[in-house]
Amino acid sequence: MAIKLFESLSREVRELRPSEPDGVFRFYNCGPTVYAPAHIGNFRTFVINDVIRRLLELEFPGKVRHVRNLTDVDDRTIGQARTEKRPLAEITRKWTELFHADCAALNCLPPHVEPTATGSIKEQVDMIDVLMRKGNAYRSADGSVYFKISSFPGYGALSRIRERELKVTNSVFDADHKDDIGDFALWKAYKSEDDGDVKWAGPSGAAEGRPGWHIECSAMIKKHLGETIDLHTGGVDLLFPHHENEIAQSQCCNGTTFARHWYHSEHLLVDGTTMSKSKGNYYTLSDLVAKGYSPMALRYALLSGHPRKQLNFTLDSLHAAESALKALARFSEGVAAGAKALEEGASTVFDGVFRALGDDLNTPAALGALFTAVNATDPRGATLADKAAFNRVIYALGLDLSTTSANASKPSVPEAVEHLAKLRWEAKKSKDFAAADRLRAEIAASGYSMLDGKDGYKLEALRKA
RNA sequence: GGCGCGGUAGCCAAGUGGUAAGGCCGAGGUCUGCAAAACCUCUAUGCGUCGGUUCAAUUCCGACCCGCGCCUCCA
Numbered sequence: 001m002a003i004k005l006f007e008s009l010s011r012e013v014r015e016l017r018p019s020e021p022d023g024v025f026r027f028y029n030c031g032p033t034v035y036a037p038a039h040i041g042n043f044r045t046f047v048i049n050d051v052i053r054r055l056l057e058l059e060f061p062g063k064v065r066h067v068r069n070l071t072d073v074d075d076r077t078i079g080q081a082r083t084e085k086r087p088l089a090e091i092t093r094k095w096t097e098l099f100h101a102d103c104a105a106l107n108c109l110p111p112h113v114e115p116t117a118t119g120s121i122k123e124q125v126d127m128i129d130v131l132m133r134k135g136n137a138y139r140s141a142d143g144s145v146y147f148k149i150s151s152f153p154g155y156g157a158l159s160r161i162r163e164r165e166l167k168v169t170n171s172v173f174d175a176d177h178k179d180d181i182g183d184f185a186l187w188k189a190y191k192s193e194d195d196g197d198v199k200w201a202g203p204s205g206a207a208e209g210r211p212g213w214h215i216e217c218s219a220m221i222k223k224h225l226g227e228t229i230d231l232h233t234g235g236v237d238l239l240f241p242h243h244e245n246e247i248a249q250s251q252c253c254n255g256t257t258f259a260r261h262w263y264h265s266e267h268l269l270v271d272g273t274t275m276s277k278s279k280g281n282y283y284t285l286s287d288l289v290a291k292g293y294s295p296m297a298l299r300y301a302l303l304s305g306h307p308r309k310q311l312n313f314t315l316d317s318l319h320a321a322e323s324a325l326k327a328l329a330r331f332s333e334g335v336a337a338g339a340k341a342l343e344e345g346a347s348t349v350f351d352g353v354f355r356a357l358g359d360d361l362n363t364p365a366a367l368g369a370l371f372t373a374v375n376a377t378d379p380r381g382a383t384l385a386d387k388a389a390f391n392r393v394i395y396a397l398g399l400d401l402s403t404t405s406a407n408a409s410k411p412s413v414p415e416a417v418e419h420l421a422k423l424r425w426e427a428k429k430s431k432d433f434a435a436a437d438r439l440r441a442e443i444a445a446s447g448y449s450m451l452d453g454k455d456g457y458k459l460e461a462l463r464k465a
Numbered sequence: 466g467g468c469g470c471g472g473u474a475g476c477c478a479a480g481u482g483g484u485a486a487g488g489c490c491g492a493g494g495u496c497u498g499c500a501a502a503a504c505c506u507c508u509a510u511g512c513g514u515c516g517g518u519u520c521a522a523u524u525c526c527g528a529c530c531c532g533c534g535c536c537u538c539c540a
Contacts (some may be wrong), residue, residue, distance in 0.1 A: 030540075038540085045540035074538065160468070161536085211536045235540030236469095242538075266470080267534065274534080304478065304488075309471070310533060314481065317477055320489035327488090352486095356479090365479050368487035375487090413488085433498055440500065451501050460501090 001358050002166060003055050005231075006308060008239065008262035009158055012282065013360050018060065018230055019260055026225040027053065027062045030217060030234035030242070031114070033071040034095035035080040041268040041275055043106060045235045047398070047451060048265045048307045048361070050108040052233065054396050054414035055357060057109075067224045068111040070096055073118050074213050074287040076199050084448035088198055089118075102285045105295035108399045115209065115220045123219035124211040127253050128186045129201040140177035143207025145187035150429055152248045157261065157327055158238035184245050193322040221246075222254065230276050232259035239264050265307045272312055279428040288318065292461065296400055297321040302398060303363040324367075327374070329401040332390070334379025339387040346450070347385035352394045366397065387417045413459045424450065424459055 003016045005235065018025040029049045032038050038046075046201070049068075056064045071077070072092035081088040103110070108250040117124075127143055131137040136151045147157045161182075178185075189207040190199040199208045211219075221229060243262065250258040267274075270281040288298055293315075299320035305311030352369035370393060377386060394401060413421075424439035443450050444462070451458045 032540075033538090042540045048540095071538095159535085182537080211498085237535070239540050240535070240537080245537085264540075267540070269533070272532075300479085300488095306479075309478095312477075312533095314477075316489075320477065323490095324488050332479095362479075364477090364488095365486075368479060371487050428498080431498080437499060446498095449501070452497090452499090453502090459499095 001059065001354050003052075003059055003358050004360055005052075005261065005263055006360050008264050014261065016056070016059075016231060016261060019103075019228060020226075020294065023060070023063050024062045025056055025231070026227065026229040026409050027056060027064060027066045028067045028217070028221050028225060028229050028233070029066070029230045030238055031068040031070050031110070031230075032099055033074060033076055034092045034099060035077040036095060037286065038099055038102060040270075040283045040285065040288070040302070042235075043102065043285065043298070044302045044311065045265050046103065046108055046270040047106060047232075047302045048333055048363075049233055049305070049361065050106075050360065050398050051232070051357070051396065052263075053109055053111075054398055055361075057204055058392070058396060065113075066109075066111045067115065067220065069112045069217060069220050070099075070114060070116045071199060071213065071216065072096070072116045075194075076104045078195055079357065080197055081198075081434070082194075082346065087195070089392060090117075092118075102295075105289075105298065106299045109397045109398075112226045114408075115224060117216040117220075120216060120220050121211065123188075123223050124215045125203050126200075127215060127219050127222070128206075128211075130253045131186065131249065132203060132205070134252060138179070139191075139205050142177050142207065143189035143202070144177060144185055144202055146183040146208050147186050147245065147248060147252075149180065149182045149184075149248060149317075150251050155182075155248050156244065156458060158247060159244050161240060163246065164193050184214060184241060186249070188212055192206050200260075215249055215308065217242075218250040218253070218258075221258075222250065227254040227256045229259050231261045231263065233263045233265070236264045236266055261373070266310045267314045269310050271314060273339045291315070293318045293322065294325075296325055300325055300367075300399065304367060306364055307361050324371075325399065328370075328394070328399065331374045331379055332379075332394070335377075335382045336389045337391055338380040339382045345383065347383060347389040349377055349386060350389040350393045351369060354396070357396060363397070370397075399458060412450065414446070417443055417448050417459065419452055421448075421457060421459055428452070 004013050005016055006012070007014045016025070032042055053064065053066050070092070073088065077088060077092055080090045082092060128137060129169060130137070131147065132145065137147050139145055155161070185206055187202050187206050188209050188211070190209040195210070201208050202212060222462050232243070247258050269275070270283065273279065273281065275282050285295060285298060289295065297318045298321070301313060301317045302311070304317065304321065350370070350373050352373065353366045353387075356369050358367035420439055420443050424436050425434040425442065427439060440450055443459075447462050449460045449462055
């Protein structure tokens, strides 16, 4: 099945395929800046990219090379280290570990290589040297190095910056030492009042300091994937200036096409507006888990909107996701138990799911097709081919049906509630329904719901608002 | 001001020039001491507003209203 995906530069839907004769698909996804916990908007992008990764694995088995960076030196990471009065490396390690844990909880496959900016200083300096030598970059009075956008005729192709009016009322411009408002920093000279002890030897002729943001991706891509890659992705906000600048740097340095396919996912809105701490609609994965939702529900919710459209996230959408996942988990169990080896024939019921995913990554249509198929299939009559097809679909979407809240590890129930439940069960068995009802109310008041089964009961925590 | 995206049922959300996928919620039913779960059934004559094109528009065109994003280090 071909994977077709919107391409940001040409603004057309195009098929993904490797360009090199080795058949390896080279995929780069801009990663997080590790200075704070990633929020659910960040994870929208990473989950979408994880589905791309999974589709690529299915399409080009064993031939996918996925690289995602960690930005571990920039204004924000340094600022956080200064605020906490701790070494930069300690801060970035802490948030990197949390990022990895969150990604794992969301069932995102780890990239094959995850380079860091601080681990790629030499490669960045080398590129800057080349750019200076070729006349695409210049040293400023303070020893910083800037990229000269007028030296690259293709500048602005991705974001169509030439069609824009750049705002010139810009204090950054005044504070910097660049020749043109559009020029951007490749190397930032060390400033003791801002940078603490964070500095490296710079490109030849430049002061000591640290790399600018954009050059890290160019350098890491060149190092780990080569001069031309097959797919480069990120959130829409990276389109300009980040990706525009990457193209300029890489193509001027290497003289070849940088990325053959660009893809950008849209932002997540919360309650209809941009997420921000001051609006009180800012969520991390931990925030949602603390409210009783499972990470898988978030993953499902993040996939419930078209990746190229803004998605309005609400807590209600997590309710919906939890319920939907439960139904899928039931179906999965039913199929596992009921699938018959009788027929060998191919299964086609889930084809619509892959058709939707392959058609510009239409995840909401894919989920719709999935439910249409599930509703049309009696697990007891499913064939082994149906079971395999279902599992393949679930793999592609990255839904781990064993970790939904229905099956998730139970939080420990307080002993007092456990005791009330025992009393109620006894009362019920001796047909003292008045006492049983009273105890049910008490248990509910303690924040638990008692679910009667045939030969026993379960206690489930009520969700916090 | 410039560039771009969107407005589809109570909520979320696909989609198409020929009459609206799917999920959640809700309602009814089966089951059940109660509650829950599960299963079955139902739930937009309508797709921001007003015009236009067409045999036919939610889908194309125009205007307008509303919301959102980007415009130098935010996924």
